[in-house]
Amino acid sequence: MLWLSLLTLLVPGQVPVRSLPFHAPDPPTPRHAGPSEADQEFAEEYLRHFYGYQPKSERQRRSVDSGGDADWRTGLCDKLQNMQRFFGLPPSGQLTQETVAVMKKPRCGLSDVERFEDTIRWRRRTLSYRISGSNLPISASKLHKVFRAAWKLWSSVAPMKFHKRRRREADIVISFHNGDHKDGSPFDGKGGILAHAFLPGSGVGGDVHFDAEEAWSFNSTGYNLFAVAAHEFGHALGLPHSSDPGAIMYPAYIFDPSYELRLSFRDVKDIQRLYGVSTNFASLFSKNPPPRTPDKCDPDLSFDAVTELQQEVLFFKDRFMWRKHPQFDETGITLINSLWPDSAPPSLDAAYQNVRENLIVFFKGHQYWLLRQQVLEEGFPRNISDLGFPSRVKSVDAALHFRNDSYTVFFTGRECWKYNEQQKMMEESPALIEQMWPGIPAPIDAAVFYDGFVHFFQGNIHYKYDSNSRHVISTSAANEVLECNKEDNETLRERR
Ligand SMILES: [Zn+2]
Numbered sequence: 001m002l003w004l005s006l007l008t009l010l011v012p013g014q015v016p017v018r019s020l021p022f023h024a025p026d027p028p029t030p031r032h033a034g035p036s037e038a039d040q041e042f043a044e045e046y047l048r049h050f051y052g053y054q055p056k057s058e059r060q061r062r063s064v065d066s067g068g069d070a071d072w073r074t075g076l077c078d079k080l081q082n083m084q085r086f087f088g089l090p091p092s093g094q095l096t097q098e099t100v101a102v103m104k105k106p107r108c109g110l111s112d113v114e115r116f117e118d119t120i121r122w123r124r125r126t127l128s129y130r131i132s133g134s135n136l137p138i139s140a141s142k143l144h145k146v147f148r149a150a151w152k153l154w155s156s157v158a159p160m161k162f163h164k165r166r167r168r169e170a171d172i173v174i175s176f177h178n179g180d181h182k183d184g185s186p187f188d189g190k191g192g193i194l195a196h197a198f199l200p201g202s203g204v205g206g207d208v209h210f211d212a213e214e215a216w217s218f219n220s221t222g223y224n225l226f227a228v229a230a231h232e233f234g235h236a237l238g239l240p241h242s243s244d245p246g247a248i249m250y251p252a253y254i255f256d257p258s259y260e261l262r263l264s265f266r267d268v269k270d271i272q273r274l275y276g277v278s279t280n281f282a283s284l285f286s287k288n289p290p291p292r293t294p295d296k297c298d299p300d301l302s303f304d305a306v307t308e309l310q311q312e313v314l315f316f317k318d319r320f321m322w323r324k325h326p327q328f329d330e331t332g333i334t335l336i337n338s339l340w341p342d343s344a345p346p347s348l349d350a351a352y353q354n355v356r357e358n359l360i361v362f363f364k365g366h367q368y369w370l371l372r373q374q375v376l377e378e379g380f381p382r383n384i385s386d387l388g389f390p391s392r393v394k395s396v397d398a399a400l401h402f403r404n405d406s407y408t409v410f411f412t413g414r415e416c417w418k419y420n421e422q423q424k425m426m427e428e429s430p431a432l433i434e435q436m437w438p439g440i441p442a443p444i445d446a447a448v449f450y451d452g453f454v455h456f457f458q459g460n461i462h463y464k465y466d467s468n469s470r471h472v473i474s475t476s477a478a479n480e481v482l483e484c485n486k487e488d489n490e491t492l493r494e495r496r
């Protein structure tokens with residue numbers, strides 16, 4: 001791998017204090033996209049705090065600057081790759097702008113790599129909790145209501161009971177603190193770290209601390225206290241962080257007001273492994289089981305939509321997506337709204353990237369969304385009839401963009417439509433898929449052009465198609481495009 005000096009990335013006027021040992025982004029990333037000195041310092045501290053990176057002494061650093069200790073550089077790079085894998089980013093070991101942006105998102109204060117022993121858990125199944133301290137952001141009665149609901153998430157799946165205490169000592173003490181509160185993990189003011197908790201045990205064991213400076217709320221303004229409490233209570237019961245972005249134990253703050261906050265399948269498995277299964281679990285969840293995050297190793301996996309995005313190919317499923325980067329075999333899963341907060345709908349029908357205009361277009365039902373630089377264009381979503389579809393077309397199954405010829409093919413049921421991106425109009429009346437794309441079944445789920453071929457997806461089948469000779473080159477399981485590697489499989493890794 002290429003090691004570039006930070007000096008080559010500095011814009012004129014900046015003075016290097018010392019170079020930090022992150023991989024510099026490879027060309028063609030614009031020079032100005034290189035990480036700033038402040039971001040590099042921030043990233044090093046982040047990796048120290050959350051990924052077990054141990055900085056060397058100043059003397060060793062100086063030897064790095066003079067070209068010495070390569071192990072130290074490699075060590076930091078490895079930790080950065082661990083972080084990128086955890087969050088479903090391409091594991092480049094490069095401090096990209098996107099990586100820095102993920103690091104700066106609000107999150108829990110606990111490490112992502114500490115693996116707790118299974119034996120760290122409460123021996124009793126009935127635990128007490130109390131709210132302590134004076135700087136409560138909301139009235140105690142409202143807090144109790146929120147916390148009761150958060151405990152209930154856990155007690156409905158595991159055989160546990162949680163009792164509130166007003167005065168006497170309790171197993172779990174919940175409190176709000178400003179800045180340094182003398183437990184070795186100071187809070188950092190608005191944003192950043194929102195809360196932390198202690199593993200089960202005596203004394204501070206099981207205690208939960210919230211950053212008093214956050215704008216706590218009961219809805220989607222500020223930080224939703226219920227969502228953060230549900231996560232921290234998981235730690236108080238002995239759970240570590242999960243890299244499953246659908247799990248409550250995912251370390252980043254995620255609150256989507258359009259989703260009911262629930263424990264995921266992963267959260268339920270993890271807590272039940274510690275404490276067993278609640279007696280009424282089956283009856284409570286038989287009709288509405290805990291949601292499972294889609295798994296790239298599932299041979300029945302299908303996709304909602306697939307699109308190119310810059311060098312990557314994105315595969316969408318429910319509110320998640322996998323990112324396939326040409327330089328890496330691994331594909332990480334992440335939430336759609338981690339890249340497009342608030343502006344991309346879940347469970348898409350179709351998506352494509354208009355490279356020339358630097359736009360990404362999403363389809364769901366009768367609407368479409370136009371985003372530029374991750375921001376929704378004004379006046380969107382709009383009705384797909386604006387693109388020239390007749391009113392009988394209610395939704396779009398797939399969109400296939402050809403950047404060189406600047407047109408897009410839309411698939412709806414058994415038909416396909418050609419849209420001229422330069423004239424912004426539908427070119428002709430629709431054709432039948434079976435005539436235009438012989439060998440491709442209808443309706444299809446998703447279509448994308450990359451590596452010189454068109455890739456169609458229907459159910460769990462992937463059709464690789466040569467658009468010149470107009471025939472199917474090969475078929476395979478859809479999930480094979482994501483390179484399921486059993487050793488990389490998040491599911492297996494976390495269950496080890
Ligand atoms: Zn946490």
Ligand SMILES: [Zn+2]
Nearest residue numbers: 181183185209
């Ligand atoms: Zn604390």
